[in-house]
Amino acid sequence: MPRSPGKASWxxxxxxxxxxxxxxxxxxxxxxxxETLGRIVDAPVVSCRERQARLGLGSPP
Structure with missing residues (x-):
């Protein structure tokens, strides 16, 4: 893991x-x-697809 002089590492x-x-x-x-550890956490959420709804499109089964 390369480090930059004078920069905090994460x-x-x-x-x-x-x-x-x-x-x-x-x-x-x-x-x-x-010096710092970040843990990535994804929370999958279905988006509101207003444009597709207006066009009469739906989700596949």
């Missing part, structure tokens, strides 16, 4: 990986001296 963790892979990545992040 790492963005995607939780979709297996626990073993996450543990390995976190160990590498720790050894690299990363």
């Amino acid at each position: 790492f963005q963790l995607h939780p979709s990986l297996t626990a073993d892979i996450q543990a390995d990545i976190l160990e590498q992040v720790k050894n690299a001296g990363v």
Whole structure:
């Protein structure tokens, strides 16, 4: 993980990986001296598709 002089280091963790892979990545992040860890969390939400509704389009079954 490259570092920029004078810049704080951070790492963005995607939780979709297996626990073993996450543990390995976190160990590498720790050894690299990363100061901040961000964990990404997605909350799938169906959007309001007003345009499609106006056109009479629907969702596939």
